[in-house]
Amino acid sequence: MLxxxxxxxxxxxxxxxxxxxxxxxxxxxxLIPEALERGRxxxxxxxxxxxxxxxAFEAAHALKGVLGNLALTPIYEPASEMTELLRxxxxxxxxxxxxxxxxxxxRLSEMIG
Amino acid sequence: MVSQLNVRRTILIVEDEPINxxxxxxxxxxxxxxxxxxxxxxxxxxxxxxxxxxxxILLDLMMPDMDGYEVLEFMHNDKILKxxxxxxxxxxxxxxxxxxxxxxxxxxxxxxxxPMVIRARIDRAIELREGRGLIHxxxxxxxxxxxxxxxxxxxxxxxxxxxxxPGMDAIVFNxxxxxxxxxxxxxxxGDDVLIKIGDSIKHIARDRGGISxxxxxxxxxxxIPSGSxxxxxxxxxxxxxxxxxxxxxxxxxxxxxxxxxxDISVEHRFDKARVACNSIRGNYNIQxxxxxxxxxxxxxxxxxxxxxxxxxIKERQFTVYYQPKYAIQGDRDSLYGAEALVRWEHxxxxxxxxxxxxPLFEDNGLIHQLDHYVWDEVSKQVGEWMVNYDLKxxxxxxxxxxxxxxxxxxxxxxxxxxxNWISPGMLNLEITESAYTENSDQxxxxxxxxxxxxxxxxxxxxxxxxxxxxxxxxxxxxxxxxDMQFVKNIHEGNKDMKMVELMIDIARSLKVKxxxxxxxxxxxxxxxxxxGCDVIQGFYFSMPCVPxxxxxxxxxxxxxxxxxxxxxxQ
Numbered sequence: 001m002l003x004x005x006x007x008x009x010x011x012x013x014x015x016x017x018x019x020x021x022x023x024x025x026x027x028x029x030x031l032i033p034e035a036l037e038r039g040r041x042x043x044x045x046x047x048x049x050x051x052x053x054x055x056a057f058e059a060a061h062a063l064k065g066v067l068g069n070l071a072l073t074p075i076y077e078p079a080s081e082m083t084e085l086l087r088x089x090x091x092x093x094x095x096x097x098x099x100x101x102x103x104x105x106x107r108l109s110e111m112i113g
Numbered sequence: 114m115v116s117q118l119n120v121r122r123t124i125l126i127v128e129d130e131p132i133n134x135x136x137x138x139x140x141x142x143x144x145x146x147x148x149x150x151x152x153x154x155x156x157x158x159x160x161x162x163x164x165x166x167x168x169x170i171l172l173d174l175m176m177p178d179m180d181g182y183e184v185l186e187f188m189h190n191d192k193i194l195k196x197x198x199x200x201x202x203x204x205x206x207x208x209x210x211x212x213x214x215x216x217x218x219x220x221x222x223x224x225x226x227x228p229m230v231i232r233a234r235i236d237r238a239i240e241l242r243e244g245r246g247l248i249h250x251x252x253x254x255x256x257x258x259x260x261x262x263x264x265x266x267x268x269x270x271x272x273x274x275x276x277x278x279p280g281m282d283a284i285v286f287n288x289x290x291x292x293x294x295x296x297x298x299x300x301x302x303g304d305d306v307l308i309k310i311g312d313s314i315k316h317i318a319r320d321r322g323g324i325s326x327x328x329x330x331x332x333x334x335x336x337i338p339s340g341s342x343x344x345x346x347x348x349x350x351x352x353x354x355x356x357x358x359x360x361x362x363x364x365x366x367x368x369x370x371x372x373x374x375x376d377i378s379v380e381h382r383f384d385k386a387r388v389a390c391n392s393i394r395g396n397y398n399i400q401x402x403x404x405x406x407x408x409x410x411x412x413x414x415x416x417x418x419x420x421x422x423x424x425x426i427k428e429r430q431f432t433v434y435y436q437p438k439y440a441i442q443g444d445r446d447s448l449y450g451a452e453a454l455v456r457w458e459h460x461x462x463x464x465x466x467x468x469x470x471x472p473l474f475e476d477n478g479l480i481h482q483l484d485h486y487v488w489d490e491v492s493k494q495v496g497e498w499m500v501n502y503d504l505k506x507x508x509x510x511x512x513x514x515x516x517x518x519x520x521x522x523x524x525x526x527x528x529x530x531x532x533n534w535i536s537p538g539m540l541n542l543e544i545t546e547s548a549y550t551e552n553s554d555q556x557x558x559x560x561x562x563x564x565x566x567x568x569x570x571x572x573x574x575x576x577x578x579x580x581x582x583x584x585x586x587x588x589x590x591x592x593x594x595x596d597m598q599f600v601k602n603i604h605e606g607n608k609d610m611k612m613v614e615l616m617i618d619i620a621r622s623l624k625v626k627x628x629x630x631x632x633x634x635x636x637x638x639x640x641x642x643x644x645g646c647d648v649i650q651g652f653y654f655s656m657p658c659v660p661x662x663x664x665x666x667x668x669x670x671x672x673x674x675x676x677x678x679x680x681x682x683q
Contacts, residue, residue, distance in 0.1 A: 020136055020225050027139060031132050061175055065204065066132045068224030 002029050002112045010074060010108050017071035028070070035066050036109055041102050048094040056094075057086035075104040121146050122168035122239060127156045127184065128202070129173065133223075137171060137202075140228040141235060156184050160194060167197050168239050171221070174203040174212075185215035198238045218242070254327045256304060257311030262334075265326025269336040269379045272324055280339035281323075283370040283379075285386040286310070286350065289394065290362050291331035296550075298357075306357055307331065310365075313350045334383060339372050343401050366390050367401040388412050391476075415473050421459065422470075422479055426486050430458050433490050434657035435508065437666055438628065438650040441642050448670040449648050450507040450541070452630075453491045454657050455483065471513075480513045487511070488526060492533035492540060494660060499535065502667050509541040509571055514548040517555060523562045537567035541592065545573045549588060561589050571628065576616055586623060593620045595646075597631025603640050614644050621645065 004025060007014045014028075021028040044063065047056040060083040067076035078100040085092065123146045128134045138147050148163065150156040160167065174181035181201060188194040198218040202225075203209070209220055218238045221231055252264045260268060273281070288294070288306070295303040311325075314333050318325035323337030351358050351365050358364050368390025373382045388411075389404040425431055433453050440449040457465040474480035491508050498506055516522055530537050542563060549556055549572070560570050571592040576599055595616055603610040613629075620627040629641050632651030641649060655666065 016224075019227055021139060022228055024139070031135060034132055058175065061204075062130055065223045066130055069133060069136055071224070 002032060004029070006111050007032070007072075007108075010072075010111055012108075013071040013073050015071075017069070020069055020071075031070060032072075032112075035070050035072065036105055038105075038109075041098075041105055045098050045102065048098055051091065053086055053089055053091065057083065057089075060086050072108070075101055075108070078104065123148060123163070123166045124235065125150060125156075125159060125163065125167045125170045127151075127170060127172045127181070129175075133173070133202075133225075136225065137231075140225075140231055144232065145235070153180065153184055157187055160184075160188065160197070164193055164197065168243075169235055170197055170199045171235070172199050172201050172217075174201055174205070174208060182211065182215065185212060185217060189216045196242070198242045200234060200238055254311075257308055257327055259311050259315065259333070260324070260326040262326065262328050265324065265328070265334050265336075266379045266383075268326075269324050272336065273375060273379075276322075278322075278338045280372045281375075282335075282337055282339045282341065283373050283382040283386040284335040284337070284346075285328065285368045285383060285390045286314070286333040286335070287366055287390060288331040288358070289364050289366050289397075293363050294357060302357070306354060309354055310350055313352065317346065317349060328383070332387075336379075343367065343369060343403075347401055361397045364397060364400060366393055368392070368404065369401065370404040385409075385412065417462075418465075418470050418473060419477065419479065422474065422483070425457060425459070426482060430460065431483065431486060432456050432458060432659070433487060433494070434659060435494075435663040436650050436657040437655045437663065438509075438648050439654050440648050441638070442645070442647055445673065446654075447673070448506070448666055450509065451663065452509045452543070452650060452657075453487055453511070455487050475513050475515055478515050480515050481519055484511060484513060484516055485525070485529070488529045488540065489533070492530050492535055495539045496533045496535045498664070498667060499539075502664075502671060504667055504671060505539065506667065507539050507541050507569070509543045511573075512542045512544050514545070514556075517544070517548060517559050522559055523566055526563065526568065527566050538569065541569045541571050543571045543573040543594065546575050546577060549584070553584065557587075557589065564589050564591075576612065585619065590623075590625060592626045592628055593623075594628045594630060597651075600629050600631045600637060600641070600651075603637055605640065610640060610644075613641070613646075617644050617646055 004014050004018075007017075018025065018028050021031070040059075040063065044056060044059045047059060060079060064076065064079045064083045067079055078097055082094060082097040082101065085094070085097075121144075124141055125148050126134060126137050126141075127150045128137060129151045134149060134151075138149075141147060145168070148159065148167075150159040156172075160170070172181050172184060181203075185199060185201075188197065188199065195216060199216065200219045200221055201208075201212045201217045202221045202223055203212075204223045212220070218241070219234050221234065225231060252260060254261050259265075272278075288310075291303065291306075294306055307327075310333055311327065314325040314335055317323070318335060318337060321337045321341065323335060325336075326334040328334045347365060347367050354365075368386045368388065370382055370385040370389065373385075385404045385408070388408050389402040392408060393399045393402045433455055435451040436454055437448060438450045438452065439446045455467055455471075457470055459465050471480065471483075474483055488510050491510050495506065495508055498504065512522075512526075519525065526540070526542070527537060530540055544556070544560065564570060569591040570589065571594050572588070572590045573594050574596045575593045576596045593616065595613060599609055599613050599616070601609075603613055617627050626647045627645075628648040628650065629637075629646050630650050632638055632641065632649045632653045634653060637651075638649065638653050658666070
């Protein structure tokens with residue numbers, strides 16, 4: 001069941017996230033599932049596999065923005081790291097980073113149930 | 114301002130990410146209406162369609178198919194869209210400089226800062242933009258872009274405080290009979306002249322390190338360091354306008370208060386320049402004048418007269434003199450009426466003739482009070498004479514162009530005669546011809562309603578006001594008064610006499626009476642009588658008299674009438 005407690009347990013900075021939502025818990029919690037929508041993460045992974053750096057940067061950047069705004073720190077941090085590397089146009093193996101992002105996403109998803 | 118004006122403003126949120134969009138909406142929705150755009154191309158459409166209602170745009174820098182920079186650039190190049198403040202949402206510090214250059218007013222970082230911070234930034238950005246718009250609207254004249262009067266004075270004052278330039282000139286320009294341009298060539302032509310003059314004086318101010326402004330309708334102001342060649346200045350401003358401004362009626366006038374005394378207020382310095390400028394009104398041969406000692410003395414006197422007027426009325430220092438009018442086409446010349454002339458018995462300055470104070474009071478509007486006083490005095494006197502002598506002596510009083518603009522003038526004059534128990538027919542109203550040409554629609558309406566009340570209308574100074582024949586024939590008037598400058602020089606068969614005959618012909622065809630004023634000699638009297646002039650006033654018959662003296666003339670007239678009756682009965 002999605003709740004502030006579960007998000008705290010996951011490691012999200014709910015205080016910050018809630019503040020951005022004017023401390024409206026319901027509003028905040030409503031936004032979370034949308035940010036966890038799996039297709040979006042898989043799309044990013046696909047772009048990375050294809051080595052399409054510019055498109056991957058855009059997708060990662062957008063995702064990072066959302067995760068940051070919702071303060072989902074455990075997913076935000078690897079996503080942010082990845083975005084900076086992509087911004088620099090670095091051609092490297094992003095598998096480890098995207099897997100970490102997806103793993104954290106899945107962990108939260110499971111906690112919510 | 115945002116909180117003062119109780120309207121809900123609209124914010125456009127440009128953001129492709131739904132979650133961010135919702136969060137931003139949630140943050141601003143209490144204070145603002147929100148519309149959205151989700152990608153660059155749509156954004157342009159939405160901005161174009163709603164440019165009149167959007168108070169601010171929150172712009173995400175990264176979007177599919179057109180990025181935020183392009184949106185900014187597009188807006189930056191559009192005169193109207195440029196006015197809408199844009200706050201950019203971005204994570205990248207280094208993009209800020211580029212955005213500022215493209216006109217962004219502020220930034221919101223991502224992840225979003227605290228909602229209160231975002232709200233405050235939005236409020237400020239809107240306040241600033243609207244405040245600036247408001248300042249611009251009041252500070253600059255819409256037509257010429259020049260500073261408006263009050264701001265001009267303010268900035269000139271600031272200039273004095275910040276740059277101690279020794280010796281500044283206050284200069285006032287205006288266009289003699291500017292209204293003729295509007296009347297003869299259309300409003301558009303008039304506007305073009307004003308714009309052109311405005312551009313020239315802006316240029317002059319920039320060149321010489323001064324300030325330019327528009328003082329009023331056709332008045333322009335320049336505050337520049339001394340040392341300019343004034344003729345050159347006048348030429349520079351008139352350049353390109355030679356076709357319109359080079360004739361004996363419409364031309365540029367310039368008044369200069371040189372090397373201003375900084376101990377007096379900026380407004381007062383320009384009052385002095387204006388005094389100089391007005392001193393050459395109606396004198397085509399002189400187009401610029403410098404404020405001097407004589408003007409200073411005259412100004413000081415005028416100021417004193419203005420200050421003393423109210424008390425003068427209260428203490429009845431203004432006395433009405435009666436200039437008799439005689440009808441000259443009968444068997445004998447009979448007393449026909451009088452023209453009321455006001456004099457001021459000033460306790461310290463002595464007896465003042467109307468030319469000392471009437472033009473002055475006409476300029477500043479005080480004349481209305483004085484005219485009203487005269488209407489009342491005359492009505493009272495006319496009523497008294499009717500009772501005492503059983504003779505109807507209609508008296509003409511002046512209605513100046515300032516009075517024409519007074520609300521409910523016809524009611525005001527009607528009430529005045531009613532309060533004195535005389536009929537409107539006993540008070541003839543003199544309105545100068547030039548008033549008709551200056552504001553013809555308004556004056557015709559006022560005159561019509563006065564006539565409907567029973568007042569007779571005299572057109573004063575006929576022949577000096579440039580009326581067209583066409584206009585004369587359509588005016589609601591009862592009497593034409595020939596200006597004394599024509600009468601002064603008439604001799605058998607000369608040009609002035611022909612003019613007078615022509616004017617009498619016009620009057621006859623309009624079926625209105627003709628009164629000639631300023632008749633002094635037997636020759637003038639004979640010529641006018643032969644030409645068919647109905648009524649005459651002037652020294653030939655009598656000087657203006659105080660009521661006691663005038664009563665002697667009434668008694669004499671009554672004596673004549675009595676004798677005529679007796680003769681008829683014998």
